[in-house]
Amino acid sequence: MPEGHETGGRLPTTIDTTTPHEARFYDYWLGGVDNYPADRRLGDEIAAHIPGIRSMAQANRAFLGRTVRYAITDLGITQFLDIGTGLPTARNTHQVAQEVNPAARIVYVDKDPLVLAHARALMKSTPEGRTTFIHADLREPESILRDPELTRTLDMDRPIGIMLISVLMYFRDSDGIHDIVARFLDAVPPGSSLAVSHATADFNTRGAQRAAEAAERSGITMITRNRTETEKFFAGTHLLAPGVTTLEEWHPELAEVPLFDVEPHTGPAWAWCGMGRKP
Numbered sequence: 001m002p003e004g005h006e007t008g009g010r011l012p013t014t015i016d017t018t019t020p021h022e023a024r025f026y027d028y029w030l031g032g033v034d035n036y037p038a039d040r041r042l043g044d045e046i047a048a049h050i051p052g053i054r055s056m057a058q059a060n061r062a063f064l065g066r067t068v069r070y071a072i073t074d075l076g077i078t079q080f081l082d083i084g085t086g087l088p089t090a091r092n093t094h095q096v097a098q099e100v101n102p103a104a105r106i107v108y109v110d111k112d113p114l115v116l117a118h119a120r121a122l123m124k125s126t127p128e129g130r131t132t133f134i135h136a137d138l139r140e141p142e143s144i145l146r147d148p149e150l151t152r153t154l155d156m157d158r159p160i161g162i163m164l165i166s167v168l169m170y171f172r173d174s175d176g177i178h179d180i181v182a183r184f185l186d187a188v189p190p191g192s193s194l195a196v197s198h199a200t201a202d203f204n205t206r207g208a209q210r211a212a213e214a215a216e217r218s219g220i221t222m223i224t225r226n227r228t229e230t231e232k233f234f235a236g237t238h239l240l241a242p243g244v245t246t247l248e249e250w251h252p253e254l255a256e257v258p259l260f261d262v263e264p265h266t267g268p269a270w271a272w273c274g275m276g277r278k279p
Helices: 022-029 037-049 053-075 093-100 113-117 141-145 148-153 177-187 205-217 227-234
Strands: 079-083 105-110 130-135 161-165 193-199 271-277
Touching: 022 037, 022 053, 022 113, 037 053, 037 205, 053 093, 053 161, 053 193, 053 271, 079 093, 093 105, 105 148, 113 130, 130 148, 141 177, 161 177, 177 193, 177 227, 193 227, 227 271
Parallel strands: 079 105, 079 161, 105 130, 161 193
Antiparallel strands: 193 271
16 A cells, blocks of 8 residues: 655655644644644644634534535545545544445545655555545645546546535635635536535634634634635535535534544534535
8 A cells, every 4th residue: 555645746744843733733623642742732722712622623524524425325426535634533534435335435635744644544445445645735736636646546527526624724815725626626527516614703703813813823824714705615516505504504414423522512613614516
């Protein structure tokens, strides 16, 4: 089994433990062990402004699982492109997908060298299916779409589920993020889906702003978008019911038993989410 495929050769392959990283403080919130003091410090600082962040992170992870199950059972999609994968944890995309359909195929993409180091865990597959990992950056969609590992794993003539779970918040509009999302949608055939979750300040403006400022001080862009702004990412798709909604309200009938022990949180997670289908 290969360790993962690198695209472009420009991404770092060494791990800087002195500065926090998005994947690692998210791992910390989920109770993982692949994080360092800098990640935990920032994670705790953000948690001071968003006290329920750990349960919100769990709600976001649970949304990922529901979108995968919905794509397979309701849309007939058995291939997934998971961009901004993050560190392996419970119920990764391939685990959920291949439990429902053992022949499912998944390509993971992430720029973090620590995720690259854990690529073997992400690429465990059923004999009938296939999973692989590409070390690449969402900012360079062509490098992902032209990667031979992607075309070896996914049939670009059949519908693909694009997963952008809590990754778009790390890009400003000026980064051309809407054009990047549109480029991925252009590359997949009709019947493909797009799943998005995105942090918002709509439920607590002050807390979300202070959390974003803490991230910015650590060199991490963290953009909140409102419901209307989140809906814009689904341009070119048919937005599926129930539309852009809270994490908890998106097809709760598909929920599994909670994955992690975290402190209880009342009220919605501070995020919008949804799924669109390319006509």
